[in-house]
Amino acid sequence: MSRDTIPLQMGPIHSGLPGIMKLNLILQGDVILKTDLEFGYSHRKIERLLQDNDWLSSFIYVDRIDSEASFFYEWAYAQAVEELCNFQVPKRAQRIREIFADLAIISGHLLYLARMMRILRFETAYHYILREREVILDLFELLAGARSNMNYLRYGGVSQDISEGFLQRVFDLSTQFLLRTEEYRAVIFENASLRARLSGLAVLKPETIVAYDLDGPNVRAATPLESQLMIGSIGGDALSRVETRMRDVIARFTHLRQLVDQVPPGDFCLFEYDRDFSVPAGEVFQSVESYRGEISVHLISDGTEKPKRVAWRTPSQRIVQAIPSLLEGLPLHEASVVLWSLDLSVSEVDK
Amino acid sequence: MTPHSLIILFLEFIGSFLLFFFFALLPIYFLFSATERKLVADLQARVGPHHGGAEGVLQGFYDFVKLITKRTPQRSTGGSASWIWSAISTALIFGFFAVLPMRMEQPYFQSDLSLFLPLIIFILASCAHVLFGQEFDDFSTVFGSHRRATTVLSLSAPILTSVLGLVIFTGETSLVRLGTMQGASPLSWNIFGSYGAIFQFGSLFWAGLILTFQPPFEEIGFDGVGRRGFELVRHDLTLFWARFSWAIYLTILYFGAGQPGEIFGTTGMGNFIWSAVIVIKALLLLLLGKLLGKALVQVRLEQVNHLIWKWLFPLGLVGLVLSVI
Numbered sequence: 001m002s003r004d005t006i007p008l009q010m011g012p013i014h015s016g017l018p019g020i021m022k023l024n025l026i027l028q029g030d031v032i033l034k035t036d037l038e039f040g041y042s043h044r045k046i047e048r049l050l051q052d053n054d055w056l057s058s059f060i061y062v063d064r065i066d067s068e069a070s071f072f073y074e075w076a077y078a079q080a081v082e083e084l085c086n087f088q089v090p091k092r093a094q095r096i097r098e099i100f101a102d103l104a105i106i107s108g109h110l111l112y113l114a115r116m117m118r119i120l121r122f123e124t125a126y127h128y129i130l131r132e133r134e135v136i137l138d139l140f141e142l143l144a145g146a147r148s149n150m151n152y153l154r155y156g157g158v159s160q161d162i163s164e165g166f167l168q169r170v171f172d173l174s175t176q177f178l179l180r181t182e183e184y185r186a187v188i189f190e191n192a193s194l195r196a197r198l199s200g201l202a203v204l205k206p207e208t209i210v211a212y213d214l215d216g217p218n219v220r221a222a223t224p225l226e227s228q229l230m231i232g233s234i235g236g237d238a239l240s241r242v243e244t245r246m247r248d249v250i251a252r253f254t255h256l257r258q259l260v261d262q263v264p265p266g267d268f269c270l271f272e273y274d275r276d277f278s279v280p281a282g283e284v285f286q287s288v289e290s291y292r293g294e295i296s297v298h299l300i301s302d303g304t305e306k307p308k309r310v311a312w313r314t315p316s317q318r319i320v321q322a323i324p325s326l327l328e329g330l331p332l333h334e335a336s337v338v339l340w341s342l343d344l345s346v347s348e349v350d351k
Numbered sequence: 352m353t354p355h356s357l358i359i360l361f362l363e364f365i366g367s368f369l370l371f372f373f374f375a376l377l378p379i380y381f382l383f384s385a386t387e388r389k390l391v392a393d394l395q396a397r398v399g400p401h402h403g404g405a406e407g408v409l410q411g412f413y414d415f416v417k418l419i420t421k422r423t424p425q426r427s428t429g430g431s432a433s434w435i436w437s438a439i440s441t442a443l444i445f446g447f448f449a450v451l452p453m454r455m456e457q458p459y460f461q462s463d464l465s466l467f468l469p470l471i472i473f474i475l476a477s478c479a480h481v482l483f484g485q486e487f488d489d490f491s492t493v494f495g496s497h498r499r500a501t502t503v504l505s506l507s508a509p510i511l512t513s514v515l516g517l518v519i520f521t522g523e524t525s526l527v528r529l530g531t532m533q534g535a536s537p538l539s540w541n542i543f544g545s546y547g548a549i550f551q552f553g554s555l556f557w558a559g560l561i562l563t564f565q566p567p568f569e570e571i572g573f574d575g576v577g578r579r580g581f582e583l584v585r586h587d588l589t590l591f592w593a594r595f596s597w598a599i600y601l602t603i604l605y606f607g608a609g610q611p612g613e614i615f616g617t618t619g620m621g622n623f624i625w626s627a628v629i630v631i632k633a634l635l636l637l638l639l640g641k642l643l644g645k646a647l648v649q650v651r652l653e654q655v656n657h658l659i660w661k662w663l664f665p666l667g668l669v670g671l672v673l674s675v676i
Binding site: 123127128191333 | 397647
């Protein structure tokens with residue numbers, strides 16, 4: 001290390017970081033030359049814990065991989081078990097899952113937007129976004145009895161049926177949000193100061209995407225089709241990542257307005273759940289698309305009441321590999337903004 | 352001047368400052384911060400403070416009382432020198448306009464060098480931090496206090512050139528007399544004064560607005576270790592006072608000040624009403640700045656420095672050259 005470079009450790013606990021992690025930076029002035037990432041501070045050995053618990057109580061541990069995206073982990077896990085058991089999920093449960101998935105994606109994106117606004121110190125937009133997200137969390141509470149760590153899905157259906165008036169509330173929320181879209185556009189996306197700050201920042205290049213097998217909204221923001229739609233954005237930068245999420249939220253609300261009319265009557269689960277449930281021996285690999293990208297689970301059953309082996313592949317595991325190349329050459333004060341703009345969940349990385 | 356009269360003058364200064372602090376500054380600060388928080392809350396679709404006193408008017412006071420029982424964490428590397436210098440810079444900032452309402456027959460900014468005085472005080476306060484203030488090892492302050500203080504020093508460059516240009520152009524070094532020369536009534540918002548139009552929107556104006564709306568010296572004077580209630584009030588008051596001082600400076604120079612006695616009479620009450628009008632206009636300017644700030648992403652020090660050295664400083668130099676010609 002030459003004399004004019006400065007080593008700086010950022011973290012493990014730091015308000016500019018998206019979780020408990022550490023950035024070991026080498027700076028020249030305030031320009032980042034090199035970045036090393038350290039994880040493992042919040043490792044909870046979840047994959048190992050799943051082997052010690054029966055199939056039903058596994059959902060509680062699956063939730064903890066990432067509390068905010070808990071629905072998608074439950075969904076991947078439930079689908080894997082359903083495939084091993086060859087279950088046909090009732091139509092009503094499928095629709096409820098789809099509605100829940102849309103709400104979870106919207107909630108995740110809104111949380112992302114709120115955090116981005118917070119890290120940019122754009123308080124007004126931060127409060128506007130949290131106002132909408134609170135309503136969605138209320139809906140989660142109505143549906144599953146919890147605002148995060150839902151423990152709602154089961155293999156073969158969902159744990160509880162939707163309550164009376166739930167669909168109407170989802171429809172009202174969708175309508176209200178779509179009416180407020182213009183307000184969001186004016187306050188956030190037509191704001192010159194925000195565009196100037198994020199435009200051209202940390203561009204995700206195609207070779208990086210291929211090298212680290214990235215997917216999800218970060219990659220969609222870097223595709224030519226998306227970048228054509230943006231004003232002042234060059235595609236793949238932090239601004240396009242923020243805009244892609246907002247566009248996704250609008251699309252999901254539009255989809256929700258159609259979905260609420262398509263919930264058929266019938267059963268919401270296949271059977272009464274108990275802890276003696278066992279899954280036939282076999283091996284399965286299942287994936288679902290979360291709001292960060294693809295979540296995959298590799299599940300092996302030996303025909304007993306507990307899984308033999310469970311392994312998860314999470315989107316944040318892949319995103320973190322791209323961070324050193326994205327931070328290189330940027331000033332230090334942009335490091336937090338770049339990290340948050342990638343929608344990184346340290347909880348997902350550590351597991 | 353005999354030593355006796357010097358002592359009398361000193362005591363008079365201290366007395367008037369204490370009176371002003373407790374009976375004018377603190378009430379204004381509490382009322383203004385409550386109004387500001389309510390307005391911002393309304394902008395951000397939330398309720399805002401509503402427990403402390405009627406409609407949250409006394410929220411600042413309640414925060415003070417709550418935090419007085421708590422201590423700031425003792426920093427491992429912080430020595431005594433760190434907070435002494437921040438206290439000195441705080442005192443310097445408070446010295447600005449301190450005797451304004453109490454001694455109207457010799458108002459602070461009617462003195463012959465009042466155009467320079469605020470600038471000198473801010474330069475001294477920043478220098479105290481840059482030279483003697485101690486940095487801490489944790490990340491948040493490594494690039495914190497010194498950088499902000501250096502930015503204030505940077506801001507003084509365009510202000511100084513602009514003020515020099517103004518002085519050469521008009522031959523006047525008193526703030527109030529310059530404000531009077533604009534020919535605007537204190538009851539108007541005449542930002543197109545009749546005199547020195549080239550300086551109306553020059554670098555002095557924009558640099559002053561930066562100091563009024565989003566002071567880069569936000570963290571100056573917050574390195575102290577002690578009761579959090581005192582630290583909170585000291586920090587908030589210093590920040591408020593610094594912004595308020597520059598708002599008064601800008602109001603007198605650009606937003607129509609007239610002169611004491613012009614409309615409200617030359618009696619003590621007339622002077623008081625004139626000061627009150629200037630104060631209200633300055634507070635409105637601060638509120639406008641706050642609302643504008645909340646509608647934007649926070650401006651970074653790099654952006655401020657870029658603005659200063661790429662735009663404001665050359666603009667100040669142009670003004671200086673033109674006034675010499």
